[in-house]
Amino acid sequence: MQLVNLKDEHQKVSFTEAVKTGLGRNQGVFFPTDLTRLADVDALLDLPFVERSAQILAHLIGDELPKDTLTEMVQRAFNFPVKLAKVDEKNYCLELFHGPTLAFKDFGGRFMAECIGLFNQDERVTILTATSGDTGAAVAHAFYNKPNVDVVILYPEGKISLAQQKLFTTLGGNIHCYAVEGSFDDCQSLVKQAFLDDEVKQKLGLNSANSINISRLLAQVCYYFEALAQLPKEQRTDVHVSVPSGNFGNVCAAMIASVIGLPVSKLSATTNQNDTVPRYIESGEWSPNETIESLSNAMDVSKPNNWPRVQSMLDNGQFNKREFYSRCVGEQRTQEVMREVAAGGYIAEPHTAIAYEGLTLDKAPHSTGIFLATAHPAKFKESVEQVLAQQIEMPDVLQQALNKTCLAQPMTADYDKLKAAIFSKLL
Numbered sequence: 127m128q129l130v131n132l133k134d135e136h137q138k139v140s141f142t143e144a145v146k147t148g149l150g151r152n153q154g155v156f157f158p159t160d161l162t163r164l165a166d167v168d169a170l171l172d173l174p175f176v177e178r179s180a181q182i183l184a185h186l187i188g189d190e191l192p193k194d195t196l197t198e199m200v201q202r203a204f205n206f207p208v209k210l211a212k213v214d215e216k217n218y219c220l221e222l223f224h225g226p227t228l229a230f231k232d233f234g235g236r237f238m239a240e241c242i243g244l245f246n247q248d249e250r251v252t253i254l255t256a257t258s259g260d261t262g263a264a265v266a267h268a269f270y271n272k273p274n275v276d277v278v279i280l281y282p283e284g285k286i287s288l289a290q291q292k293l294f295t296t297l298g299g300n301i302h303c304y305a306v307e308g309s310f311d312d313c314q315s316l317v318k319q320a321f322l323d324d325e326v327k328q329k330l331g332l333n334s335a336n337s338i339n340i341s342r343l344l345a346q347v348c349y350y351f352e353a354l355a356q357l358p359k360e361q362r363t364d365v366h367v368s369v370p371s372g373n374f375g376n377v378c379a380a381m382i383a384s385v386i387g388l389p390v391s392k393l394s395a396t397t398n399q400n401d402t403v404p405r406y407i408e409s410g411e412w413s414p415n416e417t418i419e420s421l422s423n424a425m426d427v428s429k430p431n432n433w434p435r436v437q438s439m440l441d442n443g444q445f446n447k448r449e450f451y452s453r454c455v456g457e458q459r460t461q462e463v464m465r466e467v468a469a470g471g472y473i474a475e476p477h478t479a480i481a482y483e484g485l486t487l488d489k490a491p492h493s494t495g496i497f498l499a500t501a502h503p504a505k506f507k508e509s510v511e512q513v514l515a516q517q518i519e520m521p522d523v524l525q526q527a528l529n530k531t532c533l534a535q536p537m538t539a540d541y542d543k544l545k546a547a548i549f550s551k552l553l
């Protein structure tokens with residue numbers, strides 16, 4: 127697999143290099159130079175999830191990874207189910223929250239940990255990542271107690287749910303957490319600064335686990351195939367998928383799946399009130415506002431890192447621009463949708479409700495809709511219980527995490543201070 131830096135076409139790297147470096151020169155993201163179509167998608171859809179996923183990843187990554195190794199990595203990474211729940215006659219919910227930290231980020235985080243484990247066997251690695259809520263937990267759990275790896279996680283203090291926070295700040299060991307005074311975008315820009323700092327890069331063996339890391343995106347391509355595989359055959363021909371979007375990594379993976387042959391021609395990337403992309407689609411102007419706090423906090427992102435990748439597939443015609451929809455769903459409407467969906471018998475947390483609303487807004491009546499449940503409702507217990515006025519059950523992993531002490535250190539959004547703190551801790 128060859129990837130090109132979307133900000134510098136002269137920088138071309140292999141999959142291994144892209145995974146190890148994360149971000150390219152000038153803070154450009156890497157993207158595959160070729161996305162060739164799979165030979166026989168119908169036959170693939172008949173395979174079990176892990177076997178099919180290994181084939182898809184082998185197709186994308188090529189001969190850089192031996193097939194047997196890749197299969198074992200996928201087996202370990204995807205050791206929990208994906209479920210497609212029927213919500214009504216035309217709409218299905220793709221539940222991606224059955225992993226260890228109850229959000230879809232387990233897929234990317236765990237596959238990335240497998241890749242780093244393979245590529246950096248004798249070198250020391252520090253994973254530095256910003257989280258808007260769910261990445262932190264997924265990455266922390268995926269790398270917890272792995273030899274030669276330290277994980278540094280930055281999160282916006284007070285802006286993520288308690289369950290989200292406690293799932294990673296209570297681990298200790300090789301997981302180091304900083305509660306940053308600021309927004310997710312502030313955390314993300316601290317991470318970007320660290321990647322421009324050669325001293326930090328060299329001394330720590332820096333790697334990012336953000337969705338800018340290509341291994342995470344490729345892992346996510348796999349569950350879109352699983353969604354179609356679980357759909358009744360007669361409904362597979364006209365499918366519209368709605369992805370609740372913040373950093374636009376998940377919808378980017380959906381688009382890659384479509385480009386390599388998954389029969390999904392319509393995509394909605396639905397946002398909360400942080401609506402940089404919907405406004406851009408409407409007006410052609412890229413003008414991020416200040417990040418606003420929402421019920422769907424994992425999507426409180428106003429400068430989505432993955433947008434250049436999505437844009438490249440739209441610009442070069444790999445995905446039809448007219449079939450790409452992006453709308454914003456406000457706070458009030460999010461709550462109404464949560465109640466409407468609950469009245470129909472399905473409990474959706476705020477991100478999932480926004481994805482559902484994307485289908486209501488854009489789906490043609492004859493199309494089959496699939497909306498993504500990106501997190502378990504219990505991860506947003508406070509807001510779900512308040513909006514629905516009903517109690518929801520706490521899974522054991524969450525209850526246990528909630529009972530433990532938060533070990534994060536407070537930090538201002540100041541790069542030099544952060545650097546000093548990390549150096550004193552890790553060197």
Ligand SMILES: *Cc1c(COP(=O)(O)O)cnc(C)c1O
Binds near residue numbers: 231374375376424501
């Ligand atoms: C991260 C996250 C999103 C947004 O996904 P992106 O790939 O950043 O667009 C949506 N929902 C939940 C629950 C998340 O954790």
